Amino acid sequence: MPRNKTIQRDAAMWLLRTMRTIRQTSERIAALYPTNVMETPVHLCIGQEAVAAGVCRHLTDADKLFLGHRTHGPALAKGLPLRSLMAELYGRTTGCSHGYGGSMHLLDLAHGLPGSSAIVGGSIALGVGAGLAAKMTAQNFLGVSWFGDAATNAGVFYESLNFATLQKLPVLFVCEDNGYSNVMPRAAHSAHDIQSLAAQFMPACTVDGTDVLAVYAAAQDAVDAIRTGGGPQFLHCRTKRWMKHQGHERCDLPENAVDVARDCPIHKLEAFLRDSGLASAAELVALARQIEGSIDDAIRFAESSPFPSPHLVEV
Amino acid sequence: MPRNKTIQRDAAMWLLRTMRTIRQTSERIAALYPTNVMETPVHLCIGQEAVAAGVCRHLTDADKLFLGHRTHGPALAKGLPLRSLMAELYGRTTGCSHGYGGSMHLLDLAHGLPGSSAIVGGSIALGVGAGLAAKMTAQNFLGVSWFGDAATNAGVFYESLNFATLQKLPVLFVCEDNGYSNVMPRAAHSAHDIQSLAAQFMPACTVDGTDVLAVYAAAQDAVDAIRTGGGPQFLHCRTKRWMKHQGHERCDLPENAVDVARDCPIHKLEAFLRDSGLASAAELVALARQIEGSIDDAIRFAESSPFPSPHLVEV
Amino acid sequence: MPWSKFDSTYSAPLTGRQISYCAALREGLDQAMGLDPRVFAIGLDADDKFGVFGSMSNLTHPERVLGTPISENAMTGVALGAALSGLRPVHVHLRVDFMLVAMDQIVNYVAKWEDMFDRQVRVPMVIRGIVGRGWGCGAQHSQTLHGWFAQIPGLKVVTPSTPYDAKGLLLASIADDSPVVFLEHRWLYKNMGDVPAEIYTLPLGKAHRLHQGDRLTVVANSLAAMHALTAIEQHGLDVDLIDPRTIKPLDIDTIVDSVRHTGRLLVVDYDFPFGGFASEVVAQVTERAFTSLRLPPQRLGFPDRGMPSSGVLERAYYQTPERLAAVMQRMIAGESVHADHQALVVPS
């Protein structure tokens, strides 16, 4: 990957900051979760940070990103403020969905997050709809559909690819393939190869989703191609889920065991930054500490925010 | 197609008789339809007879065939008696669905027709279910899913292929590709190539669906492979719809104009039979006349059958 | 916003201009697209030469009319995504039955989206579905389902019965910032009526009195409203006929006021009977106007089974103005008829 070497320091530091924010926030959620302060199911992204960071670096606030149930990583990478996320998990009125959504339903219109859904598959079509709106109004934003490997089993996935191609829409499909649907491995749920199947409809590439520079480079190509009017693109990112499907516990599937040197996107990027001299070890430590501070702040914010007061909106 | 030449006379004559039955019955329906004796929407198969005949020749009464809205051809080829079909179109109690189904809902349990559906796509899954039943009960029948080109746009199509392959089920998928969804041409509804897409899941072959001997040979291979435990197979038959999507009128789309020598499966098979000496011209004329007689009989039967008397089955 | 100047309390004056229900729908859509460049139409066969039974023929802005593959579920999501990105889609289905393929999107997505985010984002989209009946359409091509959709919070349900309503309610539905399921009956398409040429919207949630009377309140929508009107006029019945026009929001006040006056209620609901719109009307009226009721309220609708195909069976399955008239006459006579849905299938 020759392009890795040419990454600018600020881009690389953005990627690291974003991944660390996702990681450290997720670890903090996992630590707090057993205390029941967050009454909402959580699907954590630990291990998968590179996909969120590497793709979202190329997106603008105008691009509209539609997520499924595993929201925190890509939402933070897209710009959702930490305070808004944390307050939503705490069920507070200052949360990004005012306490009406919870972990699986995040909204941030200012940062191009028009919502996310807990029903697997369906939100893929919404990103296509955003692309259609961009095309019909001759605006320059992308629709982005973000989903897991198992969402490729849902019929709506194919219907969405077909229509995006027929209409040549500016849509980026991002498959965050962690190899599992809950505890069901990919081979048990998919007879097809995801990239090769997507390639029946549009340009599709598979990338190592634990290597943020690889994701960054591939996403750059895909986004550029879309922005220059080339129609939809498919990015298939193979990554790893370190946690159980839901909740605060580590994944205990032996076949899915983690090897940090091989699997950790943060470890790998930090090694690259140090080795290439783009950042010093001390800087990296400082960054981690700074992020920890923002998380402390977000939690204080959430804890001190009011609960929503029940009311019915008249229809 | 070397295998064409080796077809047995009785098989070839069966194919001809079946295609002629479908054709002549359809022409008769088209002639009668404007008189309003059949109060039901009809989707005729004129031009597409080779697919029904070529495939169904290899199916037994135990094999379970699930159809969509364009039913008459494959249903007759599978064994539905002409009288039962005609009486159903006439809304009579002697119809195969006792007058409750109409043209789009045909049933003949004795001949492996457990029903058909007017909602495009869904019945594809039912054939897979039949295959699952065969596998779970270790019986030797096939599930057969029969559908048009536009049904490949429905999500249930992919879901069905995926599951059939995951479970290695004895299922034959037959795509009767007439290039249209009503007046919408294939290129407007499908960004994918049907055969190549199906091949992502299972062995898939495209065949000239206006050449009954080609369909016959390809279906033979597919059915043999399934019966010997090879899992699902996909048969993509390119054919031509001579009529409008629905009703008794000829198709008037200039791009879809018919060239009998090129497009007519009956014309082509009769030429082959005569040229190869398998049948004489006189024999062919006699066959056509004989079929006409059966159609007369079926219509008399339908006309003289009682209408159902309205009643409610208690639930 | 181009819509704010259309006050829904304003009644466009009737000018004697007669057009069909179908033409009224077409005109409403065409004018909405002309008024607001965010409005577009999408649907299977929406762009073909048949123009959705004529209701979308020759629109002024064909570049905003999109045909789709047979992918109703994803297409609903596409419409939703477009609505969330600044457009105002009108998604059309040739048959209500095809909407069932899209129920995940309609119920889990479209209906829920505003609620899940505390209405920070709005979903201005219309889903048009056409109700079929007769000619052996059968069980999969004849469903109505207005009561079923209305059960889902987050969906408005609109069922116009006249050309005037068709245009005004379609424009109001497109103007609305929340999802509207707009159900048209195919058997009304040819009906002619007075329709102003100007743009006008009718309020969603306001019933319309189709006939004034004192002895019986009949609530009926869509085709049932027209059949009830025929029954009343042909037999000169003293009936207060109320067409709710929108199943949800439901103008229960107008219905209750009428029942307070007549003391008798019949709901004619061309839909499956169990827990449908008619049941809701009966339940609400009983809760609110209990002491005014002089007879037990009654419901007339479909039998509780799928539609059969044969003409003789269809003609037994469906209500007709004649059958409605018979039940109305008995109720007016004070008979406590038990309008058994099932019994009506056996023609007497």
Added chain:
Amino acid sequence: MPWSKFDSTYSAPLTGRQISYCAALREGLDQAMGLDPRVFAIGLDADDKFGVFGSMSNLTHPERVLGTPISENAMTGVALGAALSGLRPVHVHLRVDFMLVAMDQIVNYVAKWEDMFDRQVRVPMVIRGIVGRGWGCGAQHSQTLHGWFAQIPGLKVVTPSTPYDAKGLLLASIADDSPVVFLEHRWLYKNMGDVPAEIYTLPLGKAHRLHQGDRLTVVANSLAAMHALTAIEQHGLDVDLIDPRTIKPLDIDTIVDSVRHTGRLLVVDYDFPFGGFASEVVAQVTERAFTSLRLPPQRLGFPDRGMPSSGVLERAYYQTPERLAAVMQRMIAGESVHADHQALVVPS
């Protein structure tokens, strides 16, 4: 047929054997599979180590338990195709909400198939759906929808409230030759109750009186039945509590008999309120027992909006035994409460 020897009029004697609702479901399925080799289970995560919240753990015939991809629509068609080919599938969904992906199959196919062919072919299949509530499940993971399914002709709808019913009704549903939607409430899973070890079936369409009383008839199913029972017992209320057990077919006779005696009706229906099960009960009771009613019948259920996520909002959204008790007491006191669904969301 292995099922014919289980007479549904037979009550299996209670033996004091206490097992949970979840264990009762598991036992019922396990015994059905043991009794009849045509019975198999299919569903997303049906075969994983969690065993559908324990309701399918360690079944005796794992070879007849199939996990599936996230393809609920096709999988329903697969189950239907298998049912039409001689098997008796039990299709399980971890959440009722996931069934919405399969509505084309459930409504257009499964529910219609017998009707379309005049019952020449039968569709013996059970669709299990588990109802969620709480812990921020939110609008897409908490739907109940029993009234909604019941509106569709061709579907039976079963909603057991006790371990005894869970087993007996599940066995009866599997024994039934027509499609059954079987809805279990997740909050009932841990409840313990007396469950005979033997195989038994309970009739579909027969209500069960959970508490005897004279002053008020309360109709409630599933979790609502248990909450109503708690309310009645904790407050010593003179209430006739009827659990219909099956929403469809509905044992309206038992309900009407009770109302004839008490003169008052409250339906507690943990579901969306518009045109739901409660509306149907009120409508039918009003039609049949009009002159016996001393108060307008009332309904209590969910507010007419999607479920919010935050705990404080959830606790306001849902009914509790305390809230039910308050309404019952007022009705018993003869107050003509107007049990406004909406008002209950604002805790007072």
